[in-house]
Amino acid sequence: MYTVIGTVGSRTLRVLWMLEELGLPYQHVPANPRSDDVVEFNPAGKVPILVADGTPITDSTAILTFLADHHGALTYDAGSIERARQDSLTQFILDEFDAALWTAARHSFILPEELRMSGIKNTLRWEFERSQKTLNHRMAEGEFLLGERMTVPDIILSHCLTWALAAKFPIVEARLSDYLDRMRARPAFQRAAAR
Incomplete structure (x- = not known):
C-alpha cells in the first residue's frame, strides 16, 4: 500500500487522482507543507510525497510517472x-x-x-x-x-x-x-x- 502525504488543495490532488484512476489502495496523510509530517520525508517541506516500499518519492510529476510506469497504465511505453x-x-x-x-x-x-x-x-x-x-x-x-x-x-x-x-x-x-x-x-x- 502506498502512503500519500499532502493536502488536497495542492499538487497532492494529482497523486490521489492517479491512484484512484488506477484503483490502488493507499493511505492519505493530509499534512500541510513544511509540517513535521512532511519535513520528516522531504527536508524541503514540499508536498506531495508518495511513500512506496518505505522510500519517499517527491515531485508530483515524478510520482505520476513512477506510478504509470510501475503499473503499466495511463502512459505509453518508454522509447515509443x-x-x-x-x-x-x-x-x-x-x-x-x-x-x-x-x-x-x-x-x-x-x-x-x-x-x-x-x-x-x-x-x-x-x-x-x-x-x-x-x-x-x-x-x-x-x-x-x-x-x-x-x-x-x-x-x-x-x-x-x-x-x-x-x-x-x-x-x-x-x-x-x-x-x-x-x-x-x-x-x-x-x-x-x-x-
Missing part, C-alpha cells in the same frame, strides 16, 4: 513515439501552465510581502492565455490530450486548469473548458477531490 509526445506535452504543461500559476501564487501569498510584485500577475495571465491557444493546436482529436487514451499529462493539465479557475486565470479556449468539465466529472477525480 507516443511516449515522446506524452513527455513533450507534460513538459509543455509544466513550463507554460504550472510555472505561471506557481509564480502567481508565490507573488500572492508565499513570498514575504516586501518581495511580492503584484503586477507580474498580469503578465502571467497573458502568457497563460497565449499558452492555451498553443495547446489547443497540439491536442489530438478525442476525449484526452493524446486522443482516446488518458495519460499522465491529462492529470497535470486538469489540475492546472482547476487551479487556474481558483486563481482567477481565465480559460479562454472553449475546447479546454469542455475538456476540463469532462475530466472533473470522472468518478476518480471526484473521489480524490472529496478527500
Whole structure:
C-alpha cells in the first residue's frame, strides 16, 4: 500500500487522482507543507510525497510517472513515439501552465510581502492565455490530450486548469473548458477531490 502525504488543495490532488484512476489502495496523510509530517520525508517541506516500499518519492510529476510506469497504465511505453509526445506535452504543461500559476501564487501569498510584485500577475495571465491557444493546436482529436487514451499529462493539465479557475486565470479556449468539465466529472477525480 502506498502512503500519500499532502493536502488536497495542492499538487497532492494529482497523486490521489492517479491512484484512484488506477484503483490502488493507499493511505492519505493530509499534512500541510513544511509540517513535521512532511519535513520528516522531504527536508524541503514540499508536498506531495508518495511513500512506496518505505522510500519517499517527491515531485508530483515524478510520482505520476513512477506510478504509470510501475503499473503499466495511463502512459505509453518508454522509447515509443507516443511516449515522446506524452513527455513533450507534460513538459509543455509544466513550463507554460504550472510555472505561471506557481509564480502567481508565490507573488500572492508565499513570498514575504516586501518581495511580492503584484503586477507580474498580469503578465502571467497573458502568457497563460497565449499558452492555451498553443495547446489547443497540439491536442489530438478525442476525449484526452493524446486522443482516446488518458495519460499522465491529462492529470497535470486538469489540475492546472482547476487551479487556474481558483486563481482567477481565465480559460479562454472553449475546447479546454469542455475538456476540463469532462475530466472533473470522472468518478476518480471526484473521489480524490472529496478527500
